[in-house]
Amino acid sequence: MMYYGAQYYRPPFPGSECWQRDFENMQALGFTCVKLWAVWNWVEQEQGKFCFDDLDELVALAKQHGLKVIINTIPEGAPYWTDTGNADDLYQTADGQRVAYGGPANLPTAGWPGRCIDDDAFTALAARFIEETARHFATEQAVAAIDVWNEPHLEPMYDYRQNMLCYCPHSKARFRRWLQEKYGSLQALNTAWYRTYRSWQEVAPPPRFGTWADMLDWRKFWLWNMRRWLDMRVAASRRGAPNIPVQTHVAYSGILGNRIVGGLGNELGDEFELARGVDIFGLSSFPSWLMGEEHVYRHFLHSAMIAEAAHGKPFYQVELQGGAGKPGLLGGLVPTAQDVTLWNWNTIAVGGKGSVYWQYAPEPAGLESPGFGLTGFLGENTPRSKAAAECAKTLTAIPHLEHARSAKICNAVYVSRSSDLLCFAADRQESLYATGLSGAFQAAYRSSIPVRFFHQDYIDELPGSGIQTLYLPMPLVLSAHEVEVLGRFVRVGGTLVSEACPGLYREDGLLEQNSAALYELFRLRHVGIEASPELGQVEARWLENDAPFYGRLYRQVVQPCEGAQVLAVFADGAPAVTQYCCGRGRAVWFGTYVANAYETQRDVASAQAIARWFVPQGYAALRQLSVTHGAAQRIPLAPVVRLLETDSHWLLVAQNPTDAPVSVSAEFAQPQAFPAQKLSAQEADRYVLRLILQPQSGRVITWPKRRA
Template sequence: MYFGAQYYRPPFPDRTCWERDFLNMKQLGFHVVKLWAVWNDIEREPDHFVFDDLDLLAELAGKNSLKVIINTIPEGAPYWLYEAYPDCLYETVEGKKITMGGPANLPTGGWPGLCMDNPEVSDLVCNFIFRTAEHYRDNSSVIILDVWNEPHLEPMFDYKSELLCACGASKRAFRDWLKVRYGSLERLNEAWFRRYSDWEEIVPPPRFGTYTDMMDWRRFWLYNLAEWLKRRVEAARRGAPGKLIQTHSASADYMGASSNGALGIELSDEFLLAREVDVFGLSSFPKWLMGETKRDYDLSHLLQSEIICAASREKDFYQAELQGGAGVPGFLAHKVPKREDIRIWNWNTIAAGGKGVVYWQYAPEPAGMESPGFGLTGFSGENTERSLEAGRCARLFEAYKLDRSRPVPAINGIYLSRNADLLLFAAGAQEEKYAHSIYGVFKSCAEGGIPVRFVHGDYMESAWEEGLRVLYVPMSLSLSDEEQSRILKFAGMGGRVVLEAAAGLYSEMGKICADGSSSPCPMLEAAFAAKEISLDAGDGEIPVLDQEGAVLCEGLYYRQTMKAARGKVNGWFEDGTPAMAEMEYGKGEIRWIGTFPGAAVKDAGSRAAAEFIQKQFKAEGYSLFSVLEAPELIVRLLQTENGPVMAVVNQTPESRPLFARERTGKEWSLEVPGYDGVLLILETGE
């Protein structure tokens, strides 16, 4: 387990604090500390590396029984690099170069560095990582090398209104990727509706307008950054064979740090990045960024942790950065976490299958735009209610010996699609609609005490064997042929598929699929023999009614209608057109609703939509036991060396009843305290 704090980001904290602070970490029950290795602080002159501060800190960590995570930061580039390669700066599509300077989170400046599509820059970045790894290869205190702090297209945190990167090297890399993807210029022209006569005519799209080129450009960057990460990982492995290699995401990218979407704008995809490393992590600042109410930011934190769990697959993940003190929206920090915040965020991490919590950060930041925020401790190094609760949680969860635990997949799943997200980005950067739809479905399950997990399109092929039985597909307007085939195959094997409106209306290239001989929604055609499909904009909440006119559900944005030759229509729009239908498909079933209930939960607070969503899932949640009653409780199952353990989290201030029954017949009935959790060892075996 990894419990501890980020400590050193040069030049802070001051050396006079080090011994005092490391002793206090040990006394709190922490056993890891994270240290930043910033490129411009270490390689101050070409090929001259200075590790003095990190060496002293690693030695001090060893004396206090603390293990060390070294986080390499090439994004704090040395200024001699800029002087040597001024043409390698990041560049917008309009030709504006992003010059190096000091951002909010990097006191030594040099941000955002230079673009790694330039081979000479890539080699120097990887050499810095290699030399750092090599320096600590035989240091037993150093257990993990984190090769990329929050991987994304680096300038995008500060330049969200720009389209990047369009430097010469990135343009060449984009064209090379397109050549592999399409094989010929003729095939690209057909896909993009263009008439290019030479590959050199292709440039990144300069504005939002056509979907096909924008989706491809952003798709290229997702895979391109995964390639950058692979190079960094290889450099670290060469330098320190046997050390664990890590990266950690700034958020669950399908949600973004503030649940407004990040995949298309920040260009980071945890389902690609986690494949390259041994250990994966997540940064979270719930009280600062994730919601206005405690319930919202606690739930958002759990949601993001569970997406990261799904991306990590069989690999360990943990909370690599967790808000330790005040968030910083402007001068003078605010929104300081309380002890119950720290407690719930720890329980969220454990319930999601995480292997610990490392706080950002131990001491308050003394300078720059992050000051005076984020400190777990006070200005003079004194403990706070936050640090004391962090230490209590570290000791509590260490005692449970969950270091080898694995989440047991719930039978209910929420579908995630790269294509669905990228289409909404291409439609004028509207990713928040997709993120809000996902949140609304997840929130509905949490309020109903229904265990659920996330299922990404990349891993849909194995979902049935991994125990999935219900798949809810929110706002997936763009789906590849392969995605649709796998979803239908899952239903045919016995699964229940619930499709929100217009699922698969667009291909993965952002083109409506109808060609005069087929339906514009292939999955609806396969299940319902659907014809005459239309899509109309709605005004406000869109009710779906039963035969007596009572509201069954509500949605937002659009209403999709169709004529179904097969299946049963069981809901109607106010004008009497079909709005809801279900159909047996193979051994399973497909359900359709012609609007967006997930969005209605998030953006309109619709109770009717939440209740509809809850009814689509199997309330019991797991094959090993049934959740019979768990109002507003989070119930998850972990497989440990000592058998299955039920993790129950109560994110509300009042105690809540839990009633569950194991497969053996044993029943659990207890009250879960407010703002707390419990771990229950089950009798049920495999």
């Protein structure tokens, strides 16, 4: 299905006097669904007694108005009867703070964050709440999905970002069990951590940053533990309602962070691990509130990452900013109708199945008041709700879009959990890795070259992925298996492009002194690493034309070996870019961090140094893709063109977020499917263009341009 609607009910708001009016308006807006919170302390106010009266009435109203329902279970709002009074059952920070039950900004009924879910007794109670909620709605045909975890992360971390969690006795004990399973013996752990523990009871998680081996294991444990918690919730929902799909949605791409500062090692929301455990996946986004003035690009970036994490499963924008965010007393910037339209089309362009807004009505109480409302205080429509209606009606009317998936993109940016966690272990420097990911992606984006992400978890799928160029930003960790698969990728015709220090460290954080990846993939020998002054810009020049480009932070000094050709040099003549041709492909090495430089400094030459290796048309199905637009924008924006497919149809999606006129021209590689057919369109201003191509006839259906 296509999901267009809003989060509506978070008890006790809105009051029942608004329900009929609001559901009538949702139907008139062309919405297809509504999301309702089932908060544990509201549903089970007395242990063992579950009351769903308000949710039942809302579900009945949804059916009456033709809306499907997503039930979002919220065990983080725990009943106060679950509080044992034992401080050891609460979440605990590294410096010993206990997180008592209270009311966060987004939970009026409080009880947050409950007891640590490593407390098995508490876990059983939370699971029973989810199971009973699912069972209650098991035969309700209006319920399309049960969302078992709202923005999964280590729950109190958003309020304790400069600290670490959880160090309660329950989590410490589970960490020891995980280590015993991983290492098998205390001696093996001592060897891996360089310790002299005499018993398992002496083993403790790292309370501070310093050594890497223990911190890497502490983070890997928590990513495993978060997935274990999700699996518990999914199992509970399926016990209660075996036939209802289960979903979850992340607050943002953990590996990117809202403002490209990362978050995987800190908040522990690993979209690639979490998406595996559910039927439907999704994303929360508050672009104009949390992503800065580049929010249109960054929202597209996050959407592309979540599309990759979903890995073929249905995904959609489960929460999309509907009104002002809350950086201040009375709210922040209010999104425009144009913002709403562009965010919707970002989701569609990467294969998503719609947008559900946070939230329908303004918040009436607490720190989030009076923010986030798609409508006005009295339920009246706003330019935002009208734009949401236009998107819903237009997009649900496009044939085949519900079943369309992203066509295989030839260009990809490699995503490494291992490299990200290493940067975190090095005193919270995840932002360096996230910046590289965005910089590499944006180098293609600025020229409207289609590009995707490709995650290390799926390295074995690389040969059949359709990827022709794979870019590795800051690839500090590469396993022997990754090196072997990447080598095969090159030999069969791929272009591998890596930044400095590929495989410098092993997965356990130990320096790889032989620099095996550097030699095996690029035929280079490591000589040394040099920091740039104040970790700033590093200049290099192409030998072909003496044109400069820039890297940042460091440069790796190497000795080229047999077959390695130098393409660019640093100021002192040392190799800055090399190419090694192997089999039918090539392996290109940059001796600095070019993607980081482009993301932070926006030098066009650096973007071109990256983008020159990508396939311009982006798809094997296309022979040619040409996108032209006007002068560069102060805020980096570019037209987006993406190709979607079903078993029998192509769908070409193009949108122009810039202020300048745009021309789009696409030609397919198999003209017999489109006789004498060359597609072209011109956009005079910020319109969105949609084209549907039907291979059987070669006919093009152009949907009307619509203003935001």
